Amino acid sequence: MRIIVLLLMLLVPSLSFAQASSSSTVSPKLATQEVISPQIEKLNKLDNDISVLYGESQTMTGSAKDVVRLQLLNKNDALREVIQELINKRTDETHDILLKQVNQQVKFISDASIYLLNKIATTEKALEKETNEGKLLAQKTLDESRRFSTRLLADQWTNYQWLKLLDQPSPEKEQALISDIERRLGFMSASLIFDNQQETLLSKQLKSATEGEKTAVQLEHILAQRKVSNDIITLQFLVTLADKMSLNTTQYKQQLFEATGTLTDELLNVDLILSIISTWGEGASEWLTSNAPELIFKLLLFIAIILVFRWFKKLTRKMVKRAVSSPNLQLSRLIQDFFTSMSGNIVFAIGLLIALSQVGVDLTPILTGFGVAGLVIGFALQDTLSNFASGMMLLIYRPFDEGDFVEAGGVSGKVAHMSLVNTTIKTFDNQVIIVPNSKIWGDIIKNITHERVRRVDMVFGIGYSDDIALAETVLADIVLAHELVLKNPETIIKLHTLNTSSVDFIVRPWVKTEDYWDVYWDITREVKVRFDKEGLSIPFPQQDVHLHMVDKAAE
Template sequence: MRIIVLLLLLVSNLAVAQTTSPQIDKLNQLDKEISVLYGESKTMLGSTRDVVRLQLLKKNDALRDVIQALIEQRSDDDHDILLKQVNQQVKFIADASTYLLNKIATTETTLEKETNEGKLLAQKTLDESRRFSMLLLAEQWTNYQWLKLLNQPSPASEQALINDVEHRLEFMSASLIFDSQQEALLNNQLESATEGEKSTIQLEHILTQRKVNNDISTLQFLVTLADKMTLDTTQYKQQIFEATGTLTDELLNVDLILSIISSWGEGSGQWLADNAPELLFKVLIFIAIILTFRWLKKITRKIVKRAVSSPNLQLSRLIQDFFTSMSGNIVFAIGLLIALSQVGFDLTPILTGFGVAGLVIGFALQDTLSNFASGMMLLIYRPFDEGDFVEAGGVSGKVAHMSLVNTTIKTFDNQVIIVPNSKIWGDIIKNVTHESVRRVDMVFGIGYSDDIVLAETVLADIVQSHAAVLKDPEAVIKLHTLNTSSVDFIVRPWVKTEDYWGVYWDITREVKIRFDKEGLSIPFPQQDVHLHMVEKPAK
């Protein structure tokens, strides 16, 4: 389309006086090249002709760049040449604009008669024509500014152009409002349409979307041009912002900000006036339902806590807290959904969103979910509880806290270690304090020359005299192993779990004292080295 209107300019004979200025020489050269390309384009067909026309466009843009450069560095010698070139550009733009307006009118008439498939192609052609028409307006405005600099202003023509831009702004603003409403209407129809109707509505929706996008881009271009003409474009910028939601530097304009706030205020006030009674009633219903279910949440928690605390169930402290907390939260979540439905929220997309979000979160948090599952297994099978001393996940210590994701263990030297539940559940778990009674396993050795009966008597006396050693089960004291350097006795008294280490340390200390007193030795590994002297034979 731009090629066609450019050819209108090339019909006229571009004759410029010869000069020695390099820029003027370049101007003359571009004139000659454009004339040659124009002649070639008339004799070519197909893609070759399109290539030549593309070259024509580039040459004309280069021509305008040279004119711009000459005007910025203008001299009296170049004045007449530049004035002639600019007037030719003014005439070209005027002729091209008239041609394009006629072409747009013809295309719009054709568009109404086309089928939906044909309308898509016709709409594309129409959008290109309108886009180039806008570019011509900007170039014409530039031409008038050049004439001012060349001391030949054209105020009447310039005002006519300003009026034209104002008219087009109003038209595109109305067109954007209409097309946006049509798009919203078609979008609603798509949601409720049957499968047979959707194909037709979808084509219309696509066509309307293209119209809206073209309206926005055209309006943005016109606003930029109108700003150069010092026209008030506040309402149009506000409309573009509301249509696109795009933040730009223009939003820092105070008038635009005030206009947007005023518009929102008027709209909000009208909406409140129309919907205030119904809205107030819905808010009261929402608050009443929330308060009711908060009360039900507390009641439910109390009932569940009393149920899970029953001695017959023998549930761990953590699983009791879990069931108590979850029961209350579930009741409140149900109440929240009911409250939202009463104020007009559609719960279907919310629940669907929860499902999709759950799937996405499941993939993203696989390790965390593995820990959660392991935590549930720990709650169900209860291999340990808070306060127990355990060896789990490669860590030994007291269970300080347990959640559904991890377990906090405090070691004997007062370090706090947080272990993922999956590591604990996937490994061997040793609960040291699970039972109320434990056996203390100790081994004591005497020398081979010592009295075995005396050793048994001393060990039995030490064990039986300790107050923390239980009478039942009975302690075991037996000769166990004839070792390489010692005769070993096993000593296995039973104690309460909390007395384990006290008994272990007391008996070990007492054994050393009594063995020394009774003359019983405690062997330690040793080796005898024998040296044999070999006499050398006499020579």
């Protein structure tokens, strides 16, 4: 705003409404009429105020002078509003007054435009000699001058329309203004294209610039962004003005839409929509014509690499499966499947990255994204990662495998399935329970079927009055006669405990793991049958109760 005020004051001496001649600072009064309307009164007052303010500004300096200049600009805008109101309600009495005021405005706009164009040219030359820090301020001043110059064009067009209404048209000047608008539209369109390309190029350079170059490139990038922003604002203003002149602005509206991506009511114009579609179609056709061979080659190369690494994936899985299945390694089934699956997936992932790099995809953002995503997922899935780590420990130390009967995580049953996150256990009553690996690894693990042979521990008791030797003989006959009891290791049958109500024998035969319960149940049943047959008792807990009767007389 300050530059606008300064430019206005540089031109005020040339205004007829601010100075009637080079030797007078007060404009002549409006012709006195017998009846002065409020609008004419207001017009007269504003004209007088401008003359007074201009006289005051000549004796002021510093910020006070800037304040007065700003008041002058506001007064002139208010003056134009009054002129517009009077023209809308024009009469024969106000015709000459309005005509004089409008002609003064035409002269002011014309002189101001010439001055601003010279000022812009001078500022552009000075901008090239400025230091990096000074360029930002100089560019801001230049942008303000350009916007103010464009605004004057709209005011001048309004002046010419006023002259038409006052029956004093200026077709030649009006046509010259239209030609100037068309020239400026073409210039701003080309300027926007150039500055947009520069901004894009500097944006790419900024990403690859070294630390020493980054400051200079960043400054140039900011300047380019400001130029693009100012080009868009100026072009939008010129397009709006050109529409008032009934000029064809379809291509410029299309350019603004492509530059800003902003949807407006003007885009509903059929010609504009057809132009955009046509341009996109031509661009797509040209792009396909120039890039189709390269695109097809890259696509075929991508498919070929994927197919080759898919074959490598199958080959790798076969080789790894054969290696981990070796009896010398003694790896569990789960860890075998894990290594087989992971090896194939890693090979295919490498192939996919190679294929993407060959078709021009930058892998740096992808790999960086994987790192950031891994960090975020790590925080979000702490419990899951804990289960995963426990699953890895279970794979390494192999406390059990699929098919084993275990007691783990507070659950007893057969291991139906294992993964890196949880373990599925099927209980003896056919319930399926899924236990997190962290709970299994952090608790006691009992593998019941890990060894091929097990010892069946049983205890049988006889009464104190029974024959101990007979009992030992009967127990030995029962155990040794069972076909599933192993000869080696040797069965242990010993008198173990003299209990409160029984004499207890331990019976510990060795059997194959899968025969454990069959032997346990068979021997227990046979012991009961033989003990009854041989007259050996099987004591059970009992308690004698003695009642002492008290004589009534004694009581």
